[in-house]
Amino acid sequence: DTGVSQNPRHKITKRGQNVTFRCDPISEHNRLYWYRQTLGQGPEFLTYFQNEAQLEKSRLLSDRFSAERPKGSFSTLEIQRTEQGDSAMYLCASSEAGPETQYFGPGTRLLVL
Amino acid sequence: QKEVEQDPGPLSVPEGAIVSLNCTYSNSAFQYFMWYRQYSRKGPELLMYTYSSGNKEDGRFTAQVDKSSKYISLFIRDSQPSDSATYLCAINSGGSNYKLTFGKGTLLTVNP
Numbered sequence: 001d002t003g004v005s006q007n008p009r010h011k012i013t014k015r016g017q018n019v020t021f022r023c024d025p026i027s028e029h030n031r032l033y034w035y036r037q038t039l040g041q042g043p044e045f046l047t048y049f050q051n052e053a054q055l056e057k058s059r060l061l062s063d064r065f066s067a068e069r070p071k072g073s074f075s076t077l078e079i080q081r082t083e084q085g086d087s088a089m090y091l092c093a094s095s096e097a098g099p100e101t102q103y104f105g106p107g108t109r110l111l112v113l
Numbered sequence: 114q115k116e117v118e119q120d121p122g123p124l125s126v127p128e129g130a131i132v133s134l135n136c137t138y139s140n141s142a143f144q145y146f147m148w149y150r151q152y153s154r155k156g157p158e159l160l161m162y163t164y165s166s167g168n169k170e171d172g173r174f175t176a177q178v179d180k181s182s183k184y185i186s187l188f189i190r191d192s193q194p195s196d197s198a199t200y201l202c203a204i205n206s207g208g209s210n211y212k213l214t215f216g217k218g219t220l221l222t223v224n225p
Binding site: 103 | 154
């Protein structure tokens with residue numbers, strides 16, 4: 001399967017703990033995006049990479065959140081000192097060309113107790 | 114006013130019906146219009162995209178964009194139970210802006 005993959009698929013953590021998610025984009029795609037989706041809502045943009053450069057961050061991405069894409073391949077999203085409000089589906093997408101061709105992974109579902 | 118408005122439904126139709134899903138948007142700068150399908154607890158799957166105004170057809174699916182009214186539609190002909198999912202519209206302004214702005218999604222159920 002050459003689609004976008006995300007790990008883990010599910011994560012349960014206690015408030016205050018740190019968590020890290022990984023995204024592996026489609027191999028030839030140089031653009032990578034992170035979104036967050038809560039129940040009953042559409043995905044909301046968090047951040048975007050072109051190769052290894054993080055080009056845009058949403059104001060939703062507080063200082064507890066950090067994303068990296070070393071070497072322009074896979075990406076990680078870390079949440080420090082998790083809060084119950086961080087419970088959501090975290091989605092990764094990648095694209096080769098323009099914004100109209102973003103392909104999403106299956107998501108990582110986070111539950112903060 | 115939200116940038117993209119989408120009626121969350123739910124929408125329930127019998128098998129074989131024509132389904133119409135719609136979104137409105139507020140920013141006339143938007144150039145790219147996408148429709149995604151999302152099954153429960155899965156990631157969104159890109160169905161179709163259109164650039165600027167006009168229609169685009171792909172099998173049973175037709176996407177329509179009316180930029181003068183800031184209105185986008187997705188029509189599903191001969192709907193099937195396997196079409197039951199949440200349908201999300203997404204828009205983008207193009208240029209150097211790559212983020213997608215999504216509607217809330219419409220939950221569709223096609224009853225056999």
